[in-house]
Amino acid sequence: MKNLLLFILLLVSPAFFAQKQAGVSIQTNAQCGDCKERIETELNQTKGVIYAELNLETKVVEIKFRPGKVNPEALHKVITSIGYNADDQKADPRAQKALPLCCQPGGH
Amino acid sequence: MKINFLIGILFLISSYTAQIKGVVQGVDSVATKPLKNVKITLLRAGTTVYSNEDGSFEILLGKQSPDTLLFTAKGYRSDRLVVTRQDRFAALNVVLVSGQLVREIVVSGGKDAHGISKLKTLHIEELTSAEFRKAACCNLSESFETNATVDVSMSDAISGAKKIQLLGLDAAYTQLQFENIPFLRGLESAYGLGVIPGTWLESIQITKGTGSVVNGYESMAGLVNFEFKKPKEMQRLGLNIYQNRFGRSELNLQGGQALTQRWHMGTFLSAATIYGAQDHNQDGFRDQALSSTVNWLQRFSYQGPKMEAQLGLLAYVDDKAGGQMSFSKQNPVGYGMAQQSQHFSVFSKTGFFGKKPAQSLGIIAQLKYQNLAGFYGQRVFSGQEKRVYLNAIYDDILGSADHKIKLGISFLGLQIEQFAQQPFVGVQLGLQRTELVPGVFAEYAYSGNRLSAVVGARYDQHNLAGDQFSPRAHLKYALTPQLDLRLTAGRAWRLPNFVIDNLSLLASSFEWQANQALLPEISNNVGASLVQGFVFRKRKGSLSIDAYHTRFAQQLVADRDSLFGVVVFKNIANNSLATVIQTELAYEVLRGLDLRLAYKFQDVRALYNGTLQTQVLLPKQRYFANLAYQTRNKRWNYDLTYSRYSAVRLPQEGSGKPWALLNLQVTRNFKKLECYLGGENLLNVRQQQPIIDAANPFGSTFDATQIWAPIMGWNAYFGLRFNVK
Numbered sequence: 001m002k003n004l005l006l007f008i009l010l011l012v013s014p015a016f017f018a019q020k021q022a023g024v025s026i027q028t029n030a031q032c033g034d035c036k037e038r039i040e041t042e043l044n045q046t047k048g049v050i051y052a053e054l055n056l057e058t059k060v061v062e063i064k065f066r067p068g069k070v071n072p073e074a075l076h077k078v079i080t081s082i083g084y085n086a087d088d089q090k091a092d093p094r095a096q097k098a099l100p101l102c103c104q105p106g107g108h
Numbered sequence: 109m110k111i112n113f114l115i116g117i118l119f120l121i122s123s124y125t126a127q128i129k130g131v132v133q134g135v136d137s138v139a140t141k142p143l144k145n146v147k148i149t150l151l152r153a154g155t156t157v158y159s160n161e162d163g164s165f166e167i168l169l170g171k172q173s174p175d176t177l178l179f180t181a182k183g184y185r186s187d188r189l190v191v192t193r194q195d196r197f198a199a200l201n202v203v204l205v206s207g208q209l210v211r212e213i214v215v216s217g218g219k220d221a222h223g224i225s226k227l228k229t230l231h232i233e234e235l236t237s238a239e240f241r242k243a244a245c246c247n248l249s250e251s252f253e254t255n256a257t258v259d260v261s262m263s264d265a266i267s268g269a270k271k272i273q274l275l276g277l278d279a280a281y282t283q284l285q286f287e288n289i290p291f292l293r294g295l296e297s298a299y300g301l302g303v304i305p306g307t308w309l310e311s312i313q314i315t316k317g318t319g320s321v322v323n324g325y326e327s328m329a330g331l332v333n334f335e336f337k338k339p340k341e342m343q344r345l346g347l348n349i350y351q352n353r354f355g356r357s358e359l360n361l362q363g364g365q366a367l368t369q370r371w372h373m374g375t376f377l378s379a380a381t382i383y384g385a386q387d388h389n390q391d392g393f394r395d396q397a398l399s400s401t402v403n404w405l406q407r408f409s410y411q412g413p414k415m416e417a418q419l420g421l422l423a424y425v426d427d428k429a430g431g432q433m434s435f436s437k438q439n440p441v442g443y444g445m446a447q448q449s450q451h452f453s454v455f456s457k458t459g460f461f462g463k464k465p466a467q468s469l470g471i472i473a474q475l476k477y478q479n480l481a482g483f484y485g486q487r488v489f490s491g492q493e494k495r496v497y498l499n500a501i502y503d504d505i506l507g508s509a510d511h512k513i514k515l516g517i518s519f520l521g522l523q524i525e526q527f528a529q530q531p532f533v534g535v536q537l538g539l540q541r542t543e544l545v546p547g548v549f550a551e552y553a554y555s556g557n558r559l560s561a562v563v564g565a566r567y568d569q570h571n572l573a574g575d576q577f578s579p580r581a582h583l584k585y586a587l588t589p590q591l592d593l594r595l596t597a598g599r600a601w602r603l604p605n606f607v608i609d610n611l612s613l614l615a616s617s618f619e620w621q622a623n624q625a626l627l628p629e630i631s632n633n634v635g636a637s638l639v640q641g642f643v644f645r646k647r648k649g650s651l652s653i654d655a656y657h658t659r660f661a662q663q664l665v666a667d668r669d670s671l672f673g674v675v676v677f678k679n680i681a682n683n684s685l686a687t688v689i690q691t692e693l694a695y696e697v698l699r700g701l702d703l704r705l706a707y708k709f710q711d712v713r714a715l716y717n718g719t720l721q722t723q724v725l726l727p728k729q730r731y732f733a734n735l736a737y738q739t740r741n742k743r744w745n746y747d748l749t750y751s752r753y754s755a756v757r758l759p760q761e762g763s764g765k766p767w768a769l770l771n772l773q774v775t776r777n778f779k780k781l782e783c784y785l786g787g788e789n790l791l792n793v794r795q796q797q798p799i800i801d802a803a804n805p806f807g808s809t810f811d812a813t814q815i816w817a818p819i820m821g822w823n824a825y826f827g828l829r830f831n832v833k
Contacts, residue, residue, distance in 0.1 A: 031151075041779065050740070050741060051740035052741065053740070056151075057180060102172075
């Protein structure tokens with residue numbers, strides 16, 4: 001029983017880290033749920049990002065991050081590198097071409 | 109001629125142009141009223157419409173399914189709904205909440221892992237792949253473990269085969285299908301769910317009560333449809349590895365490819381084995397049978413302007429070896445158990461679009477071969493099955509899209525043999541039979557704004573069971589925009605396979621007495637359900653209650669109460685029933701933390717030993733709780749599932765004990781990789797002496813069928829999934 005509790009604690013603990021955070025909102029050209037998933041996954045898996053959430057209505061992705069580990073410029077680059085515009089920075093054309101049909105500009 | 113015939117049946121339906129309609133309403137601090145000019149966008153298809161003066165709208169669902177409907181209106185919070193082609197019968201009732209009233213309502217953009225579709229006329233519980241990832245093991249029967257509707261239990265202590273029960277009735281009374289093709293019927297019904305890997309699944313739909321007549325006559329307790337991954341949408345490469353503490357290993361490999369612009373191919377390969385012989389309770393018997401299974405599914409899809417098609421083949425071989433630790437193939441000393449089965453089937457679904465958008469013709473065809481051989485101790489069993497199935501469905505509308513009709517014909521040709529030796533009395537039980545079942549059916553569906561109904565009937569001519577008529581009706585009424593009432597009533601039937609349906613009862617010394625004529629099992633089922641959606645403290649939830657009552661006009665029961673040491677098979681008329689009441693609460697307690705609580709009461713009785721008694725080995729009550737947490741960055745998932753079962757009745761006046769099951773799983777998600785670690789049966793519950801008189805397996809009181817709790821203690825497992833999209 002004691003082992004069991006320890007096991008549970010061990011598994012649950014990473015969820016409760018306290019951390020210093022900063023936020024940034026970036027305008028993207030996401031169009032559909034597929035785009036949302038791609039952008040969120042890429043950002044959420046970037047080191048230093050605490051979480052990223054994209055609102056499909058406004059196409060703005062809100063990012064909370066740890067300033068010591070990552071900066072807004074790098075986050076913009078993450079978004080353009082997978083084929084989406086980030087504020088005034090244009091998407092990497094090659095990555096954009098590889099996106100599924102519903103994520104292509106005008107494909108929606 | 110033969111080849112033409114084969115090509116002819118290598119075809120079938122999938123899905124057609126579908127129209128989705130409904131009403132958008134807005135709620136503010138004053139009232140709920142229809143909203144005009146709401147922008148409604150189908151995200152993947154990219155089409156947009158605006159709602160009319162009275163809030164109504166209609167939108168054509170594109171080729172892609174599922175798709176997401178996004179509702180936006182000035183001054184209101186946006187909402188979104190995932191819709192599939194199956195939703196074309198439904199009337200949507202969408203309520204947008206005023207921006208002034210509530211600052212922030214958490215409407216998840218993703219799919220709910222689990223839920224009852226608000227759109228459908230029938231009470232259909234949908235489980236998606238997010239739900240299967242909560243408990244990452246392994247085959248179809250285990251994919252129900254985070255679910256309160258379906259119970260999973262072990263059928264005997266020797267083979268370790270798992271069975272499912274819906275509405276308190278065995279899986280044989282539930283019609284199983286794979287994308288609307290009959291699945292795991294006949295010989296496979298005893299063990300098939302344990303053979304097919306769960307990683308193939310895209311979603312499961314559970315319908316309680318008699319399902320649609322289009323799918324056949326057998327859905328007595330309900331209908332479970334498995335949707336596998338589609339060649340076009342699935343990952344390009346997926347790899348899954350699983351290993352548990354008790355020596356079970358699995359390897360799954362799958363991938364989809366585009367062959368041409370219109371043709372896609374999906375390949376699924378799977379190998380699973382249990383290689384560790386264990387005897388933790390030291391009764392001399394293996395706690396689980398050793399096994400090795402290899403599965404192969406190859407499927408193709410075609411999408412053209414005038415037709416769509418899905419073709420495929422499924423093959424597997426499964427070997428099990430259980431019994432006493434000392435027993436092996438090379439050294440067959442003592443009590444052994446073995447079971448070998450082979451399966452091969454081909455299927456096709458073809459859909460042809462008519463001139464009008466709502467017109468279509470779908471044809472389903474399937475050919476199957478199944479072989480089974482094995483023994484429990486001295487009790488040798490065998491079976492063979494050959495099956496041909498055809499179903500043709502014509503879809504059209506009557507006047508407007510509010511009135512839809514389906515007409516069709518079906519044919520089943522089946523040759524099945526099943527035998528079990530009775531060494532004590534020197535008799536072989538079983539039969540070989542040929543079934544020829546032509547059938548016709550018609551179904552009408554109405555969908556209004558608040559009321560929708562599906563009324564259907566089918567007529568089948570069975571060469572052994574005679575002519576059977578199965579009428580069914582389903583009704584949904586939206587009492588309020590958030591409260592749905594559903595009613596269902598219907599008749600269903602099947603021809604029992606008494607050897608296969610009760611295969612695990614061979615794991616005892618009890619003699620079988622089966623000298624009655626073969627009669628069809630016939631049941632009538634009625635049910636009602638209420639589903640209330642709500643928003644509490646800015647978070648969504650739902651509360652549901654449903655009750656179903658099944659009454660058998662005719663049933664074949666295995667009576668273990670009449671005579672000690674004997675299982676008596678008998679036909680009983682109007683003397684068996686099942687009532688099941690279930691209530692469930694789902695609520696997002698905190699951001700990312702979903703709670704599901706359920707309670708189920710089942711009263712299943714039949715005439716045993718001359719009196720109406722509760723069915724053996726079935727818990728009367730079940731409590732269920734599931735807690736699922738996903739971190740905001742979606743890197744971690746935690747899932748905790750708890751079930752508590754009441755004591756079961758055992759044959760001859762005995763009873764089990766109440767027990768509880770606790771499972772936990774943690775998943776770490778990376779870009780292309782998911783790793784999971786989990787524990788099962790963490791309360792370490794074990795049934796003491798699961799085998800009665802284990803010391804004398806050839807004695808007259810040996811019995812390994814009275815199983816109601818786990819045999820093995822706590823289990824730990826880990827695995828990973830690697831996906832290239």
